[in-house]
Amino acid sequence: xxxxxxxxxxxxxxxxxxxxxxxxxxxxxxxxxxxxxxxxxxxxxxxxxxxxxxxxxxxxxxxxxxxxxxxxxxxxxxxxxxxxxxxxxxxxxxxxxxxxxxxxxxxxxxxxxxxxxxxxxxxxxxxxxxxxxxxxxxxxxxxxxxxxxxxxxxxxxxxxxxxxxxxxxxxxxxxxxxxxxxxxxxxxxxxxxxxxxxxxxxxxxxxxxxxxxxxxxxxxxxxxxxxxxxxxxxxxxxxxxxxxxxxxxxxxxxxxxxxxxxxxxxxxxxxxxxxxxxxxxxxxxxxxxxxxxxxxxxxxxxxxxxxxxxxxxxxxxxxxxxxxxxxxxxxxxxxxxxxxxxxxxxxxxxxxxxxxxxxxxxxxxx
Numbered sequence: 001x002x003x004x005x006x007x008x009x010x011x012x013x014x015x016x017x018x019x020x021x022x023x024x025x026x027x028x029x030x031x032x033x034x035x036x037x038x039x040x041x042x043x044x045x046x047x048x049x050x051x052x053x054x055x056x057x058x059x060x061x062x063x064x065x066x067x068x069x070x071x072x073x074x075x076x077x078x079x080x081x082x083x084x085x086x087x088x089x090x091x092x093x094x095x096x097x098x099x100x101x102x103x104x105x106x107x108x109x110x111x112x113x114x115x116x117x118x119x120x121x122x123x124x125x126x127x128x129x130x131x132x133x134x135x136x137x138x139x140x141x142x143x144x145x146x147x148x149x150x151x152x153x154x155x156x157x158x159x160x161x162x163x164x165x166x167x168x169x170x171x172x173x174x175x176x177x178x179x180x181x182x183x184x185x186x187x188x189x190x191x192x193x194x195x196x197x198x199x200x201x202x203x204x205x206x207x208x209x210x211x212x213x214x215x216x217x218x219x220x221x222x223x224x225x226x227x228x229x230x231x232x233x234x235x236x237x238x239x240x241x242x243x244x245x246x247x248x249x250x251x252x253x254x255x256x257x258x259x260x261x262x263x264x265x266x267x268x269x270x271x272x273x274x275x276x277x278x279x280x281x282x283x284x285x286x287x288x289x290x291x292x293x294x295x296x297x298x299x300x301x302x303x304x305x306x307x308x309x310x311x312x313x314x315x316x317x318x319x320x321x322x323x324x325x326x327x328x329x330x331x332x333x334x335x336x337x338x339x340x341x342x343x344x345x346x347x348x349x350x351x352x353x354x355x356x357x358x359x360x361x362x363x364x365x366x
Contacts, residue, residue, distance in 0.1 A: 004175070005053055006095040014045040025328065025362040036279050036318070043213070056092065063087035064106055088132070097175035097182070098136070105132065105167040107157070122305050128153050136174040139183035140205050142219045142240050142256060143301070148271055148292060150240045150258055151203050151221050152302035156187050159195050166190040170201075181207045181217070191227055197234065198227040201300055213246030219258075221300045236299040237261040250280040260297045268293030268307075268342075275312075284316040284333075294342075305339075308347065312337040331356040 017030040018039045029039070031046030067083030086104025093099050107130050116124050125146045128134055133153035143149040157167045170187035183205035191198040200223070207217025221238040242256035255274035262269070275288030294307040316333035333356075338349035357365040 004092065004095050004098070005056070011051045012047050012049045013051055014042060015048040016042075016045040022362065025358075025360060034281055036281055036284070056095070058092035060090040061087065062089075066106065066108070093173070094175070094177070097173065097177050100132070100135075100172040100174075101170070102132065102167065103169045105157070105170070107132075107164070113162070123303065125302065125304065126154060130157075136172075136183070139174045139181055139207075140185065140203055140219075142205065142217070142242050143258070143271075144273060144290065146302075147304050148258075148273070148290070149302040150219050150238050150298055151205070151300060152298075154302075155223075155300045156201050157189060159192065161195075163192070163195065165192055165196055179208065181205075181209070188226070197225050199234075200224045200226050203300070207242075211246075212248075213252060214244055216243040217241065221298065223300050234299075235263060236297065238298045238301060251278045252276070258296070258298070260295075260299075262295070262297045262299070265295040265297055267295060269295040269297065271296045282318050284314065284318070286312075286314045288312045307341060309340045309342065310337065326359050326361065327357060328360045329356070329358045331358070 015030070016033075016039060019028045020026075021028060031044060033039075033041055033044050037044065063085070064087055065083070065085050067081065069079065069081045071079045084104055084106075086102070086106055088105070089099075089101040091099045091101075110130050113126050113129070116126070118124050128137065130153075133156075137153070140151050140153075141149070142151065157165050159165050166189065168188045168190050170185070172186075173182065173184040175182060183203065185201070185203040187201045189196075189199050189201070202222040202224075203219070204221075205217065205219045207215055209215050219238070219240045219242075223234070223236045225234045238258060238260050240256060240258035242254070244252055244254035246252045253274070253276045255272065257270070257272040259270045271290075271292040273288065273290040275286065277286040278284070288311070290310040290312075292303070292306050292308055296303070296306060312335070314333065314335040316331055319330045319332075321327055321330070332354075334351070334353045336349070336351045339347040341347060354366060
């Protein structure tokens with residue numbers, strides 16, 4: 001009921017398992033992996049054959065009804081009542097493409113956010129916890145997680161101060177079609193007096209996997225005020241493209257570029273990032289550069305800080321001696337991240353130089 005598959009497809013599935021043996025400080029894999037990789041290295045998975053999965057039910061309907069009545073004991077206070085109906089629908093258009101529809105979406109059972117105290121000038125990042133937006137969320141992601149995100153689902157249905165903004169209706173189509181990852185989403189929210197106007201949100205994301213861990217993709221995000229006069233600067237569009245080029249077995253280059261359109265803001269309304277990495281059994285080398293313009297304004301995304309240039313670099317060497325004081329691995333490394341304003345002013349930076357001593361017994365010293 002969780003995995004999507006085609007009954008007519010091959011019966012061979014990719015599979016891998018990991019066993020942690022803490023007393024020996026070991027990780028064992030069913031299908032062997034180079035030690036710098038983890039279980040998510042799907043290209044190194046083994047093959048599980050002979051499967052005959054059952055037929056899937058391709059339609060699910062989840063309706064709900066809720067209501068409440070409040071009656072005060074004091075004389076002269078009238079009884080109040082409230083209620084609503086709605087529901088969700090899920091339909092597997094194909095085994096790898098799913099359509100979700102919703103009316104009067106209800107998030108009453110979602111876990112509350114953890115409280116955070118902001119002691120600096122940067123925006124706090126709260127992770128998404130609503131199941132409706134978590135499902136197939138990877139089809140809509142682009143950017144640097146927690147720093148620069150073109151689409152951040154918490155902008156829909158949650159007000160500026162964390163209050164609930166009712167979602168009237170919407171739909172989402174996500175999955176694979178013709179070898180292309182597709183994510184299409186549209187939501188209409190209701191106006192909340194003195195908080196937010198009604199908004200319509202549209203997200204379109206496509207990407208295609210290429211050989212040797214490479215890919216290319218694009219995204220379009222639109223926010224439009226509905227049901228009343230347009231609020232100045234409220235309408236907003238974000239355009240972006242990203243890609244990754246796998247070089248050989250251990251190296252890759254990836255990046256993205258994005259631009260926003262907001263009434264009243266022009267010039268330096270862009271963001272881009274480029275990075276390169278080499279991750280072999282002995283060396284981990286990476287370098288990157290990110291720039292965010294002063295007027296880059298993804299109102300349906302997340303931006304921790306703006307108007308900066310950020311270079312970064314990391315060098316790490318992994319050494320496993322044959323017999324040295326019972327050591328399993330030594331990892332000397334250094335990394336640097338800096339933030340500059342466009343005029344050259346150096347805002348902040350971090351230089352980290354360290355060595356990890358890891359013994360076969362599991363003890364570590366940093």
